[in-house]
Amino acid sequence: MRTQLSLGWPVLRRVAVLPLVAMCGLGTSAAVSAAAGAWEPTKPVEFVIPAGTGGGADQMARLLQGIVVKHSLMKQSLIPINKSGGAGAEGFLDVKGAKGDPHKIVITLSNLFTTPLATGVPFNWKDLTPVAMLALDQFVLWVNAEAPYTTAKEYIDAAKKAGPGKFKMAGTGSKQEDQIITVALERTTGAKFTYVPFKGGGDVATQLVGKHVDSTVNNPIEAVAQWRAGKLRPLCVFDDHRMPYKAKVTDKQSWNDIPTCKESGVPTDYVMLRGIFMPAGVPPEAVNFYVELFKKVRETPEWKDFMERGAFNQTFMSGKEFGEWVAKAEQEHVGLMKEAGFLAKK
Amino acid sequence: MEDIGALFHGFSVALTPFNLLLMFIGVSLGVIIGVLPGLGGANGIAILLPLTFSMPPTSAIIMLSCIYWGALFGGAITSILFNIPGEPWSVATTFDGYPMAQQGHAGEALTAAFTSSFVGAFVAVVMITFLAPLVARFALQFGPPEFFAVYFLTFCSFIGMGKEPPFKIMAAMMLGFALAAVGIDTVTGQLRLIFGWHELMRGFDFLIAVIGLFGIGEILLSMEEGLSFQGRSARIDPKIVIQTWKKLPRYWATMVRSCLIGCWMGITPGGATPASFMSYGVAKRVSRDGNKFGTGVIEGVIAPETAAHAAGTSALLPMLSLGIPGSPTAAVLLGGLLIWGLQPGPLLFVEQKDFVWGLIASMYLGNIAGLIIVITCVPLFAAILRVPFSIIAPVIVVICAIGAYTVHNAMLDIWFMMLFGVLGYVFKKLSYPLAPLVLALVLGDRAEDSFRQSMLIAQGDVRIFFSNFLVGGIMSLALVLLLWPLFSRLRASLRRTAPAPT
Numbered sequence: 001m002r003t004q005l006s007l008g009w010p011v012l013r014r015v016a017v018l019p020l021v022a023m024c025g026l027g028t029s030a031a032v033s034a035a036a037g038a039w040e041p042t043k044p045v046e047f048v049i050p051a052g053t054g055g056g057a058d059q060m061a062r063l064l065q066g067i068v069v070k071h072s073l074m075k076q077s078l079i080p081i082n083k084s085g086g087a088g089a090e091g092f093l094d095v096k097g098a099k100g101d102p103h104k105i106v107i108t109l110s111n112l113f114t115t116p117l118a119t120g121v122p123f124n125w126k127d128l129t130p131v132a133m134l135a136l137d138q139f140v141l142w143v144n145a146e147a148p149y150t151t152a153k154e155y156i157d158a159a160k161k162a163g164p165g166k167f168k169m170a171g172t173g174s175k176q177e178d179q180i181i182t183v184a185l186e187r188t189t190g191a192k193f194t195y196v197p198f199k200g201g202g203d204v205a206t207q208l209v210g211k212h213v214d215s216t217v218n219n220p221i222e223a224v225a226q227w228r229a230g231k232l233r234p235l236c237v238f239d240d241h242r243m244p245y246k247a248k249v250t251d252k253q254s255w256n257d258i259p260t261c262k263e264s265g266v267p268t269d270y271v272m273l274r275g276i277f278m279p280a281g282v283p284p285e286a287v288n289f290y291v292e293l294f295k296k297v298r299e300t301p302e303w304k305d306f307m308e309r310g311a312f313n314q315t316f317m318s319g320k321e322f323g324e325w326v327a328k329a330e331q332e333h334v335g336l337m338k339e340a341g342f343l344a345k346k
Numbered sequence: 347m348e349d350i351g352a353l354f355h356g357f358s359v360a361l362t363p364f365n366l367l368l369m370f371i372g373v374s375l376g377v378i379i380g381v382l383p384g385l386g387g388a389n390g391i392a393i394l395l396p397l398t399f400s401m402p403p404t405s406a407i408i409m410l411s412c413i414y415w416g417a418l419f420g421g422a423i424t425s426i427l428f429n430i431p432g433e434p435w436s437v438a439t440t441f442d443g444y445p446m447a448q449q450g451h452a453g454e455a456l457t458a459a460f461t462s463s464f465v466g467a468f469v470a471v472v473m474i475t476f477l478a479p480l481v482a483r484f485a486l487q488f489g490p491p492e493f494f495a496v497y498f499l500t501f502c503s504f505i506g507m508g509k510e511p512p513f514k515i516m517a518a519m520m521l522g523f524a525l526a527a528v529g530i531d532t533v534t535g536q537l538r539l540i541f542g543w544h545e546l547m548r549g550f551d552f553l554i555a556v557i558g559l560f561g562i563g564e565i566l567l568s569m570e571e572g573l574s575f576q577g578r579s580a581r582i583d584p585k586i587v588i589q590t591w592k593k594l595p596r597y598w599a600t601m602v603r604s605c606l607i608g609c610w611m612g613i614t615p616g617g618a619t620p621a622s623f624m625s626y627g628v629a630k631r632v633s634r635d636g637n638k639f640g641t642g643v644i645e646g647v648i649a650p651e652t653a654a655h656a657a658g659t660s661a662l663l664p665m666l667s668l669g670i671p672g673s674p675t676a677a678v679l680l681g682g683l684l685i686w687g688l689q690p691g692p693l694l695f696v697e698q699k700d701f702v703w704g705l706i707a708s709m710y711l712g713n714i715a716g717l718i719i720v721i722t723c724v725p726l727f728a729a730i731l732r733v734p735f736s737i738i739a740p741v742i743v744v745i746c747a748i749g750a751y752t753v754h755n756a757m758l759d760i761w762f763m764m765l766f767g768v769l770g771y772v773f774k775k776l777s778y779p780l781a782p783l784v785l786a787l788v789l790g791d792r793a794e795d796s797f798r799q800s801m802l803i804a805q806g807d808v809r810i811f812f813s814n815f816l817v818g819g820i821m822s823l824a825l826v827l828l829l830w831p832l833f834s835r836l837r838a839s840l841r842r843t844a845p846a847p848t
Contacts, residue, residue: 085548225691
């Protein structure tokens with residue numbers, strides 16, 4: 001089956017490239033869309049989710065599938081499959097193994113970098129073809145609304161005063177983004193937390209509402225319900241800029257009213273990639289097809305709604321620019337994880 | 347009273363012909379999903395979720411929650427007929443359900459299972475209707491130590507109650523813990539027990555183990571015993587439903603107790619699986635026929651089914667009111683809510699009255715629709731047992747293989763299923779119990795996580811498990827249950843030695 005496919009590809013590619021070359025000569029921008037139109041999935045596309053059902057990546061993937069169906073953006077169907085084993089390694093290895101298969105895409109989160117570094121499972125983003133960045137997910141420092149702290153500085157000072165390990169920070173998973181942020185926060189402020197890992201972002205938010213821990217670094221979408229209900233209080237967002245959404249989320253505050261951690265004197269920032277990758281060795285026309293597909297998705301009202309509800313950073317990238325971003329992000333993760341002592345022993 | 351008005355408004359929302367149609371479609375789909383091992387409620391809903399995006403949210407959630415009901419009902423069918431639990435919470439149903447089917451009482455067992463499911467779910471819905479806000483707050487009391495206490499209680503209520511020697515139970519349980527530990531470790535983020543074999547990193551899924559241990563193992567045994575299902579002679583009589591219903595009121599105490607256990611476990615959110623095991627364990631201890639449990643007692647079907655459904659239903663409550671899913675299926679539904687633009691959480695009851703009360707009303711109606719569908723099909727399901735073994739056995743093996751494959755889309759899992767089948771056969775031959783292994787495999791991971799989280803929070807101080815009334819109470823209850831067999835044996839031997847001097 002596989003050999004048949006690889007025999008088939010060069011033929012298809014030639015067919016697609018010929019008109020592209022001809023039209024490039026004319027120098028029209030139509031060439032790009034023509035090339036994108038030249039390749040289309042010929043069978044259902046498998047959409048690998050390297051995380052469990054119900055989590056952030058899963059929600060986004062299923063929303064994407066819903067949008068694609070509702071607006072008939074693709075003739076073939078998009079089938080999400082959760083492969084969450086080994087902190088997502090199962091999903092990535094699956095895509096790595098499907099070299100040259102243009103009917104497989106994967107949605108990534110930070111575990112694209114953290115899982116191979118922390119566990120030593122042999123894969124790297126270079127084993128995949130970067131398609132597009134859909135958005136960047138923010139992280140916010142949350143405390144229980146009944147806690148006395150109103151700024152990040154007050155909270156960090158209290159944590160320092162209480163002594164090392166007295167304040168508990170809950171987060172999703174171990175040696176993943178939440179713990180990386182916690183360690184970075186400790187590094188820049190000198191406070192020391194006890195990090196308590198849980199399985200999912202929802203659990204984490206609930207533990208904070210129930211006052212079993214002192215703070216979390218939940219994504220906005222994981223904690224927004226409790227914030228609106230007045231159970232949690234956001235202290236600062238781990239980014240260079242404030243979040244752009246000015247519509248009121250609670251009676252008094254919008255996402256935009258949350259200061260950056262830098263403003264609050266706690267200079268730490270971290271954003272998480274929500275992007276799409278494909279197996280290595282796929283034809284560029286196929287990559288183009290998906291880039292165009294996700295561009296169309298971004299224009300739909302459902303997507304815009306979702307972005308605002310989760311206060312996502314809506315940066316979109318594709319092609320070379322995205323590849324460079326990923327390479328840079330990987331270096332940052334290597335640095336962060338090395339400092340934190342999270343790298344797998346070889 | 348305001349709530350009752352809201353509920354009736356909910357009924358008017360739910361009771362449109364379109365929604366009723368969706369309800370019946372949902373329940374039927376759910377039953378199919380529940381019958382196919384491996385597919386499961388969570389996967390089934392995840393697969394069908396995108397289809398509902400173009401519907402109004404209320405209709406969509408009605409359909410999805412009806413699939414959920416259907417899957418809950420459907421899980422019991424294969425457990426009773428073939429000893430293959432389609433869902434984790436149906437494992438306990440096999441203990442007495444399957445022996446009943448073997449003795450020719452399949453119809454009775456199915457009727458009892460469906461009816462008690464209905465009762466359990468109904469009680470839980472009533473509780474959701476009236477106690478939602480109050481009960482929701484209780485769930486917040488649960489931190490890691492409390493979770494560990496609940497799992498500990500489940501394990502303890504199981505040890506020492508089996509017919510098998512306690513050491514065999516312990517051995518089976520330990521094997522289960524070892525299997526549960528394979529894969530990624532949540533607390534350190536490291537892979538463990540995979541011996542450099544990356545295929546193993548997803549760990550041993552409960553479903554693969556169960557399909558192998560119970561399903562394939564049972565077929566191996568039947569083959570040895572002469573290629574026939576003993577339940578072949580089952581009478582197929584539509585009246586069986588009525589006859590069983592006449593018997594059920596006798597077991598009201600079991601039902602009430604199981605409802606309480608179920609609701610409590612659903613809210614906390616320990617989930618339907620611990621609820622069903624715990625309820626079975628408690629029923630066995632309390633019942634007058636306790637020593638007959640496991641040989642085909644109707645009470646042994648009623649107890650786990652009632653509790654599982656009460657728990658499964660009340661698991662939706664923390665999802666709606668707090669945004670915490672009480673079960674994997676609830677987690678997928680939660681994702682659905684977000685996609686429809688509804689924000690689950692404390693404000694959902696205030697901001698989306700139509701939706702919430704429509705959903706609650708659909709719980710009542712979906713449950714009734716489910717009961718009608720499955721009860722009318724009882725004779726049909728029971729008739730499956732009349733198919734000759736030589737035809738049905740290969741079909742079951744194929745369905746098992748598909749089920750095992752579906753869990754992770756991995757061929758390797760089918761081989762594991764076969765291995766577990768052989769293991770199940772060996773266990774049966776050496777009279778080791780399978781249930782403790784399965785229980786440990788399902789809950790071992792979670793129990794370990796919550797224990798280590800507690801230790802992190804308390805910085806290694808074990809007293810955290812007695813630090814407040816709630817956790818201390820559950821732990822004490824667990825210890826009492828664990829040591830009960832010792833006490834009773836001690837008392838018995840004292841009584842025997844006491845009269846000797848006189």
